[in-house]
Amino acid sequence: MNTVTRPRILVVGAGFAGVECVRRLERKLSPDEADVTLVTPFAYQLYLPLLPQVASGVLTPQSIAVSLRRSKKYRTRIIPGGAIGVDLKSKVCVIRTITDQIVNEPYDYIVLAPGSITRTFDIPGLTDHAFGMKTLAEAAYIRDHVISQLDLADASQDPVERASRLQFVVVGGGYAGTETAACLQRLTHAAVKRYPRLDPGLIKWHLIDIAPKLMPELGEKLGSSAQEILRRRGIEISLGVSIAKAGPEEVTFTDGRVIPTRTLIWTAGVVASPLIATLGAETVKGRLAVAPEMNLPGNDGVFALGDSAAVPDLAKGDDSAMCPPTAQHALRQGRHVADNVIASLRGGPMRPYVHKDLGLVVDLGGTDAVSKPLGIELRGLPAQAVARGYHWSALRTNVAKTRVMTNWLLNAVAGDDFVRTGFQARKAARLKDFEYTDAYLTPEQVRAHVEGTARQE
Template sequence: MTNPVRILVVGGGYVGMYTGLHLQRKLKRQLAAGEAEITVVTPDPYMTYQPFLPEAAAGSISPRHVVVPLRRVLPHCRLIVGQADAIDHAKRTATVTTLATAEEGTGPLQLPYDELVLAPGSVSRTLPVPGLADHGIGFKTVEEAIGLRNHVIEQMDIASSTRDPAVRDAALTFVFVGGGYAGVEALGELEDMARYASRYYHNLKADDLKWILVEASDRILPEVGEEMGQYAIRELRGRNIDVRLNTRLASCENRVAVLDDGARFPTRTLVWTAGVKPHPILAASSLPLNARGRLACTAQLAVAGAPHAWAAGDAAAVPDVTTTAKGPDGSPAECAPNAQHAVRQAKVLAGNLVASLNGQPLTDYRHQHAGSVASLGLHKGVAHVYGRKLKGFPAWAMHRAYHLSRVPTFNRKARVLAEWTLSGLFKREIVSLGSLEHPRAEFELAAGGEPPVRR
């Protein structure tokens, strides 16, 4: 009996999940006969649909409906919840730390493989800004989204009950750094939610809240085009949101956001969404990287110069064969690292991997960008799709329709649609469940411990 082909997928995001899904379908017979095995290594046992994080933060969608359980979607794959620390492709082994190995102190696992799919995604890109590590809040995971929602409502509670004007002003000042999708959509949804919640506070008005968006370039939402980006700025400023372009965060020490234009804002909330960078595992893989730290890939989604290694999504620099345009350094243009490409690349990657096992020719990945949609809050949005530009309610409706069609599994589609329907019939929920972040706090206090320090 020949040994089974061992396929290792590193990452459980868009590319990891969809690649595993397509592979288990294409290799159904081989998996059943023991001729192939697929292992997925991921830090979390679920895939997060990140475009829904702003709505989860605003309370329009329940957190559990923003994630897709991988064990249910990938029943024919072996799922290992852990962190890939290093990859030795010459020896075809990956070093993986799991909760069990960390708890037992037995050292990391050494996972052998024959075919590698490297799709760890990206991590938040931070800068050496004084105070950022101590006071900054990210917005890349569902835990961060729900934590930020609880935090915003908690700050309104503090402002409503304090007698100190300085504490009140700092609690009601919310600074967002980064004018891309994550920053603008999170700001738009949370401002909408907080504006609605303010009506239930006897001594707070919506105009008491100060929202500031800091963007280093001269535009926001570049994906939707300059015209729609300018509309988004006008829409945000019309809601009394301070949009500052060509501006950078210089410091946030002592809970004071200092901008490079000289402005200073005492604040208890600083949300950092200023881009992403390649996952550290790429540098620890010995595989070829481009100047930006992403895996150098061919149009067939194979890692250049590394047989039996494949990559897609945020981790991969995939040439865009649909255009003759060049990048800033004169090299061929690359596919944008977004979900639209990642989902489609995963299907081609799985097909090419199976084709290579069968000695068949590979297929180039080609997909022209269809456009972009962005929400600016309830019933507000911008869109630039197939050359058509929409704004306001039509753009917001297109945003919801597109992402409803893209969220994985019929189960999630039905649940999200049901929640949207119910939210249109009933009032918003404005409850803060910040205690979920410290579930043992009450028991520890009763047992004589110290209460946790809250931000």
């Protein structure tokens, strides 16, 4: 069978779901059975749950960025860029490469795993002044920024400026926000000992969320334990509160409080990638509505999974339940959808996705953690062992596992370091500068682009 006639499988996204799908396809398909192409701006898989530990300096950035090119057997073609539109009728994916070139990539089968972006609201000043915690660049940038606030506060002669630089606000009481506040608070608490001119009492961390409870998925007892740990460290937790407006030197809460701060970290949830809206297909709360087999009804050869797909959660026995956007589901969906693509390719039956949730882990740094594996509530060191054991085992390569374990051991023995790496340039970068949400096309623009390209050919 020659190259021209081989089916073309296009996988969009190199997150947990996309990479697991590609690896499974490579293992189970013979080289002459199909061509596999992966669209991703970066040739690595990012282990997102450990981003707060990169921001706090416990882990180095490269330790959680697993290269896609390490395997000698890796035969997938990588297109360095992002999908900005899909024409389901023509079976063409429109891609913007990292050099801003627009290219069309035809496919026979497409697996949509573009992930999610930070959910924002129409709050004055939010996207101009807030940081996100969704990418490796953001985590590294935030670390530099937080340390620079200590440096600038230490050098300042103005008590008002010093106080504003030493207040930090994190919005979002989910896992990302809670772990981010916990890890960065530990960083500043340890770092301030190296700044004898600074009063440790001036360092204040605020964790706020519009919800009435912190991490409600953990249950009443563990959620209360997590709150107690954070409050004991001096983190001020405000529930039922959000941001009314954000400025360069202060943030106004919806309860009227005005907090002088130069650091606003926004982790208030995620939404599906804007790529999904370019399909013009049915969605559920912004996520692509798919069948239990993770295929798009009425569109042959189209599959979707992960954060951008509303995959029915059959394990819950509720017709309206959808799988949560977690790494646990994405990993398993990636392998499962690969099997269904192969079944479709070979004319076999596809199987519905079913997975019972294994539990939750929350690493609060040091010896503090709360975990709920298989419904068992754990706190302290046992919870920390479970949390780090789960993350360590989920890392895909032995090299990544070795790097992470080495970083953990080194941090435990030698403590934190407080060196700015230089990622923070003179020009400030905020949430809007890291997520290119304005790069996507509308369904009409996708069709017009594909038709225009076809006429030129």
